Amino acid sequence: MEKLYDEDIICACATATGNAAIGIIRCSGKNSLQILKYIFKQPNKENLPTFKSHHAYYGQIYDNEQLIDDVLVLTFSDGKSFTGEESFEINCHGSMLIISLILRLLCKNGARMADPGEFSKRAFLNGRMDLSSAEAVMDIVNASTKQAAHIAIQQLTGRIKREIDSLKDKTSNVLSAIEVYIDYPEEDLTPDINKWTNDINSILTENNQLIAGFARGRYFRSGIRMALLGQTNVGKSTLFNYILNEDKAIVSDIHGTTRDYLDANVNICGYGVRIFDTAGLRETDDPIEKEGTRRSIELSENADIVVYLLSASEGLTPIDKENLERYKSNKLICIINKSDLLDSSLLTSLENELQEILGKESNIKIIQMSALHRKGLDIFNKSFCDLLLGTDIGENTEPVITNERHAILLDQAQNALKEANTRLQEEALDLAAFEIRTALNHFGEITGEVTPDDILNKIFSTFCVGK
Ligand SMILES: Nc1nc2c(ncn2[C@@H]2O[C@H](COP(=O)(O)OP(=O)(O)OP(=O)(O)O)[C@@H](O)[C@H]2O)c(=O)[nH]1
Ligand SMILES: [Mg+2]
Structure with a gap:
């Protein structure tokens, strides 16, 4: 088969860095199996076998006379491997030191370290997969x-x-x-x-x-950044903990409890969401809190979804009105938190007042919630999904x-x-x-x-x- 690139033998560790039970080293390129002659021995055998495709061989890796590790080698012949080239994988013990010694040994015997994605690139260039499939490997x-x-x-x-x-x-x-x-x-x-x-x-x-x-x-591919935003003490950190189902953020009735943002990854309706609990927005002379507020705004501006919280007991303040004006063109969900503190007719009039600010025609979701009493998350999750669905594709259509x-x-x-x-x-x-x-x-x-x-x-x- 005609090759469309240089035919260097490449090698790399395919497993994550850090110590583990097993580490896998990949090696691929024309005649790459030859390298095994210099570094691999099977117990009680003078000569190496003729390697067959898709076979596993137990043995040891040696640097001259020095034993490096007990390993299992998997071999693949030309045209029958992931890259489409002759190649092998060494399953060794997952010590970073051993992995690096074996990689050095491979390089000493004719291989070179692979560039990022080079195995997949060779698989694509050798016609083993189309480009969109190769891209899916990283996804x-x-x-x-x-x-x-x-x-x-x-x-x-x-x-x-x-x-x-x-x-x-x-x-x-x-x-x-x-x-x-x-x-x-x-x-x-x-x-x-x-x-x-x-x-x-x-x-x-x-x-x-x-x-x-x-x-x-x-x-689905790049995840979603979602920022919880609002004035101090409205219950952002309480909601953050409620969504995570974990007592991660400090909650207190002191205004300005959260000074720097916190983040965590959650799964909401199958979407990978990075959620940010931010410092409450208020005028302050404290330089540290000022920086916290600046970060809250920056995070909200870069977020895919802004969740704006109000406190039912405080109602809509002029600062809320100003903030909502700024974020209403974003993907926004509004939460009237602490709904347990207000009776239902007052809650309805607060909701109407909020709807007025957002615009009568606006389809921004307003949710009544009590994060403290863990009420309202199911409606929140539903609104979150509705917001991402868009109108062009049906709910069950997978993109x-x-x-x-x-x-x-x-x-x-x-x-x-x-x-x-x-x-x-x-x-x-x-x-x-x-x-x-x-x-x-x-x-x-x-x-x-x-x-x-x-x-x-x-x-x-x-x-x-x-x-
Ligand atoms: N009654 C009631 N209290 C709540 C609710 N949610 C939060 N709180 C209380 O409100 C206070 C402030 O909550 P936090 O979650 O710390 O508020 P925050 O918005 O993170 O505040 P900052 O970090 O200062 O910006 C705490 O005493 C919470 O227990 C709720 O739904 N109902
Ligand atoms: Mg907080």
């Missing part, structure tokens, strides 16, 4: 919820490629029909503009569904697209196809064909058929070493 490693892992596994097993291939097939069919007409003017064919436009419209609809799914899908690179390319293909339709209406068939080819290129970039080298390098450089 699986980084997934923080079962749902995120599930979507990434589907991507790894070619779900995106299947969707893109289907779009590409339909797009290519329209292109060839137009090209036949362009290439054989002497045949006196009639251009079937209506059919071509309809075909493109149906591709646009299908593509649009994929793009719409990204509104939610991106949160396919989670990666921004894919979403951008789908958008570009969409624009090119719309442009093609405009050109078809003008009967400018050459220009329409050009736009359709552009769309096909964008689709091809997702799966890696036409992805430029610099983009490939950028993608794989975000991987961890050993992947």
Whole structure:
């Protein structure tokens, strides 16, 4: 098979840093199994066996006469491994020292340390997987919820490629029909503009569904940052603990208890959420509290969702009104906390007053809650999900697209196809064909058929070493 890159033998530790029961070292490249001749011995055997693909061999790693570790070596022959190259894995004891000694030994005997993502890059370049599947490898490693892992596994097993291939097939069919007409003017064919436009419209609809799914899908891949914001003493830290189901943040009735923010990772309805408990907002001369407040605002500005808390006992203050004005264009959930301290008619009028500030038509959720008495979290979780669902996709539709690179390319293909339709209406068939080819290129970039080298390098450089 022709190789598209240098054929160095690369090696890296594939397991996490830190001591563990087992560490796995990967080594891949042309004739890489030869290295084992110099460093691996089987008990009571003079010579090494002829290594077979997908076999495990028990033995020891030696640096000359010096025993390094007792190991299990798994071997894979050319064309039958993850990278598509001859390769092996050493399962050694998970000591960082032993791992580093073995890596040094491999490098002394002809390998070099792999770059980040180099194993996956070779797998892609050798045609073992398409680019979107290779990208899913890191998504699986980084997934923080079962749902995120599930979507990434589907991507790894070619779900995106299947969707893109289907779009590409339909797009290519329209292109060839137009090209036949362009290439054989002497045949006196009639251009079937209506059919071509309809075909493109149906591709646009299908593509649009994929793009719409990204509104939610991106949160599965990159997680969600959610900031709890509000004045001092409204119960942010109490809510933080309630959501975490853990007594993590200090709670007290002293205003300004939280001075610096705290954060934690939680799973809300299958989304990985990094939640921030922030310092309460109030005017202060204390330089440390001022810095705390500055951080609260910064976190809220960078958050995907802001949860703004009011205290039912304090009502809506001018500072709340000012803050809500600022955040109402964000993804916002409002909580009237300490609802246990107010009777229901006063709560309703407070809610109405709040609705007035947010705008009568606004669909920002207002939730009555008592974080202290652990009431209202189920409604909060539901509002959280509603906020992320968007309106374009049904509740049970699982998003396919989670990666921004894919979403951008789908958008570009969409624009090119719309442009093609405009050109078809003008009967400018050459220009329409050009736009359709552009769309096909964008689709091809997702799966890696036409992805430029610099983009490939950028993608794989975000991987961890050993992947
Ligand atoms: N009655 C009642 N009290 C609550 C509720 N939630 C919180 N509190 C009390 O309100 C006080 C302040 O709570 P915190 O969670 O520390 O408030 P905070 O918003 O984090 O305050 P800062 O850190 O100062 O910004 C504590 O005494 C809590 O027990 C609630 O739902 N009902
Ligand atoms: Mg607090």
